[in-house]
Amino acid sequence: MxxxxxxxxxxxxxxVKALGCTEVGLIGYTIALCKPENPYEIEKINLTLDKGTFKNAFSVGVPNTNGFGILPAVVGGLLGDAEKRLLIFDGIEYSKELEGYIKDRLKIDVVDGDIYCKVVIKTKNGETKSTVIKGSHLxxxxxxxxxxxxxxxxxxxxxxxxxxxxxxxxxxxxxxxxxxxxxxxxxxxxxxxxxxxxxxxxxxxxxxxxxxxxxxxxxxxxxxxxxxxxxxxxxxxxxxxxxxxxxxxxxxxxxxxxxxxxxxxxxxxxxxxxxxxxxxxxxxxxxxxxxxxxxxxxxxxxxxxxxxxxxxxxxxxxxxxxxxxxxxxxxxxxxxxxxxxxxxxxxxxxxxxxxxxxxxxxxxxxxxxxxxxxxxxxxxxxxx
Incomplete structure (x- = not known):
C-alpha cells in the first residue's frame, strides 16, 4: 500500500459522524448489541469500562434523554438501534420509567487499559448475553x-x-x-x-x-x-x-x-x-x-x-x-x-x-x- x-x-x-460524546455512544452501542427484546425482562446489567470511557461518560449530556452520565447512556442503548452505531441515540423515545427500573440493576466496574466496554445482560429467564468492544469505539x-x-x-x-x-x-x-x-x-x-x-x-x-x-x-x-x-x-x-x-x-x-x-x-x-x-x-x-x-x-x-x-x-x-x-x-x-x-x-x-x-x-x-x-x-x- x-x-x-x-x-x-x-x-x-x-x-466519523457521532451523536453525543463518543464514550456514551460507545456504551449505548455496546448495550444495543446484546439487549433483550423486552428491557423489563432484565435482571442485571454488568458494565465494565476502561478509566477513560468511565470519566468521559460520567458527567456528559446524552442526546434525546434529558440526562447526563452513564445511566441514561445505558437506557438509551436499550431503546436504540444497534445499526446506527455511534448515532445510537438518534430518534429514541426516552423512558424515565425504564431508567428507574434499570437504575438498581446496573453494576459498573472500572479497569485499566485502552478503550474497553464489556456488557453482560442477565434476564429473568436465566439467559445471558454479552458483548465486548475494545481498542477503539468500533x-x-x-x-x-x-x-x-x-x-x-x-x-x-x-x-x-x-x-x-x-x-x-x-x-x-x-x-x-x-x-x-x-x-x-x-x-x-x-x-x-x-x-x-x-x-x-x-x-x-x-x-x-x-x-x-x-x-x-x-x-x-x-x-x-x-x-x-x-x-x-x-x-x-x-x-x-x-x-x-x-x-x-x-x-x-x-x-x-x-x-x-x-x-x-x-x-x-x-x-x-x-x-x-x-x-x-x-x-x-x-x-x-x-x-x-x-x-x-x-x-x-x-x-x-x-x-x-x-x-x-x-x-x-x-x-x-x-x-x-x-x-x-x-x-x-x-x-x-x-x-x-x-x-x-x-x-x-x-x-x-x-x-x-x-x-x-x-x-x-x-x-x-x-x-x-x-x-x-x-x-x-x-x-x-
Missing part, C-alpha cells in the same frame, strides 16, 4: 493495528504532499465535516468580542458546549473524539468565515492537514488519555491547518508554530467529558492563535527540533501522566 492510499484509508476510518482489528503503525511512520512532509491532491472521497468527507460541525456552532456560549480570535473562540466553544450538554445534533469525530474533531476544525472554519474566505479548496486542504496531524498525534498517544486530547492533539491539528491556510505549504512556518504550541499547554488534564470542556477548547484556541506569532527554540523544555519530535515528546508526557487518571476516577466515584 502506498502512502497516499494509506492516508486515504486512515482518514475514512477515523473521521472495535480494533489486526489490520487496524498494521495501518496504525504504518501511519505513525509518516511525517509532516508526507501530509503536506497528500493535501495537494486530495481524493474526491476524502474531499466529500471534509465537506460533510464542515457542514456538520458548523451546525453545532450556532449558539454564543462564550462571546468575548468582535475580533478575529474572539470569533474563533466563540464558534469553537459553542460547538463543544452544545455537544457536551447533549444537543440532538451530530459532530464529525476525528480519532474517536467529537470534541477533538471540533477543536481540529472549527478554528480553521471560523477563521475562513470571519475573513470572508472564498477559496474552499484551500479550506479543504487545511482541514485535511488538521485531521491527518490530529490522527497522527493520537496514534502516538492514545484515543483517550490523562492529558486532554482535544487541546493537545486536536489543537495541534488546528494549528497546522490554520498555519497552512494563512501561509501555504511552508514547512518551516508550520514547524515553528508547532514548537511554540509544544511550549504552551501540554499537560492540561482530561477529567472527563462535560460542559466545562468548552472552556478547555477556549484555552486551546488561544494557544493555537498565539503560536502562529511566536517562536520558541528547541532548547526550551520539551520542545523538539522537528514537528515529529514535538509530537513524540508530547506523547511521552501523556503516557507519563497515566497515574493521574486514578485520582480523577476516585474524585468522580466520591461525588454525591
Amino acid at each position: 502506498d502512502k497516499k492510499e494509506l492516508m486515504t484509508k486512515i482518514l475514512k476510518k477515523e473521521i 472495535n480494533t482489528k489486526e489490520e487496524d493495528e498494521e495501518l496504525k503503525n504504518a501511519f505513525k511512520s509518516l511525517g509532516l512532509s508526507d501530509f503536506l504532499e497528500y493535501i495537494e491532491d486530495i481524493p474526491k472521497e476524502v474531499e466529500d468527507i471534509i465537506l460533510e465535516t464542515i457542514e456538520t460541525n458548523k451546525e453545532l456552532a450556532k449558539s454564543e456560549y462564550l462571546k468575548l468580542g468582535n475580533d478575529e480570535l474572539s470569533y474563533i473562540v466563540e464558534k469553537t466553544t459553542s460547538a463543544c458546549y452544545e455537544r457536551m450538554k447533549g444537543t440532538n445534533k451530530p459532530a464529525m469525530a476525528i480519532a474517536g473524539s467529537g470534541n477533538m474533531g471540533i477543536m481540529a476544525t472549527m478554528p480553521i472554519i471560523a477563521y475562513h468565515e470571519i475573513n470572508k474566505g472564498k477559496d474552499i479548496e484551500r479550506l479543504i486542504k487545511s482541514l485535511t492537514l488538521s485531521a491527518l496531524v490530529t490522527i497522527y498525534a493520537t496514534y502516538h498517544s492514545s484515543y483517550i488519555s490523562s492529558m486532554c486530547g482535544c487541546v493537545n492533539r486536536g489543537g495541534l491539528g488546528a494549528l497546522c491547518g490554520l498555519c497552512y491556510y494563512i501561509h501555504g505549504n511552508d514547512t518551516n512556518k508550520i514547524t515553528e508554530a508547532v514548537k511554540s504550541f509544544t511550549a504552551n499547554l501540554v499537560g492540561i488534564i482530561c477529567d472527563g467529558g462535560k460542559i466545562g470542556c468548552a472552556l478547555k477548547l477556549a484555552s486551546g484556541c488561544f494557544a493555537v492563535y498565539s503560536s502562529l506569532f511566536a517562536e520558541v527554540p528547541p532548547n526550551n523544555g520539551i520542545v523538539g527540533k522537528t514537528f515529529e519530535e514535538c509530537v513524540k515528546n508530547i506523547s511521552r508526557i501523556g503516557h507519563a501522566m497515566k497515574p493521574v487518571d486514578d485520582e480523577i476516577i476516585n474524585i468522580l466515584k466520591n461525588k454525591k
Whole structure:
C-alpha cells in the first residue's frame, strides 16, 4: 500500500459522524448489541469500562434523554438501534420509567487499559448475553493495528504532499465535516468580542458546549473524539468565515492537514488519555491547518508554530467529558492563535527540533501522566 492510499484509508476510518460524546455512544452501542427484546425482562446489567470511557461518560449530556452520565447512556442503548452505531441515540423515545427500573440493576466496574466496554445482560429467564468492544469505539482489528503503525511512520512532509491532491472521497468527507460541525456552532456560549480570535473562540466553544450538554445534533469525530474533531476544525472554519474566505479548496486542504496531524498525534498517544486530547492533539491539528491556510505549504512556518504550541499547554488534564470542556477548547484556541506569532527554540523544555519530535515528546508526557487518571476516577466515584 502506498502512502497516499494509506492516508486515504486512515482518514475514512477515523473521521466519523457521532451523536453525543463518543464514550456514551460507545456504551449505548455496546448495550444495543446484546439487549433483550423486552428491557423489563432484565435482571442485571454488568458494565465494565476502561478509566477513560468511565470519566468521559460520567458527567456528559446524552442526546434525546434529558440526562447526563452513564445511566441514561445505558437506557438509551436499550431503546436504540444497534445499526446506527455511534448515532445510537438518534430518534429514541426516552423512558424515565425504564431508567428507574434499570437504575438498581446496573453494576459498573472500572479497569485499566485502552478503550474497553464489556456488557453482560442477565434476564429473568436465566439467559445471558454479552458483548465486548475494545481498542477503539468500533472495535480494533489486526489490520487496524498494521495501518496504525504504518501511519505513525509518516511525517509532516508526507501530509503536506497528500493535501495537494486530495481524493474526491476524502474531499466529500471534509465537506460533510464542515457542514456538520458548523451546525453545532450556532449558539454564543462564550462571546468575548468582535475580533478575529474572539470569533474563533466563540464558534469553537459553542460547538463543544452544545455537544457536551447533549444537543440532538451530530459532530464529525476525528480519532474517536467529537470534541477533538471540533477543536481540529472549527478554528480553521471560523477563521475562513470571519475573513470572508472564498477559496474552499484551500479550506479543504487545511482541514485535511488538521485531521491527518490530529490522527497522527493520537496514534502516538492514545484515543483517550490523562492529558486532554482535544487541546493537545486536536489543537495541534488546528494549528497546522490554520498555519497552512494563512501561509501555504511552508514547512518551516508550520514547524515553528508547532514548537511554540509544544511550549504552551501540554499537560492540561482530561477529567472527563462535560460542559466545562468548552472552556478547555477556549484555552486551546488561544494557544493555537498565539503560536502562529511566536517562536520558541528547541532548547526550551520539551520542545523538539522537528514537528515529529514535538509530537513524540508530547506523547511521552501523556503516557507519563497515566497515574493521574486514578485520582480523577476516585474524585468522580466520591461525588454525591
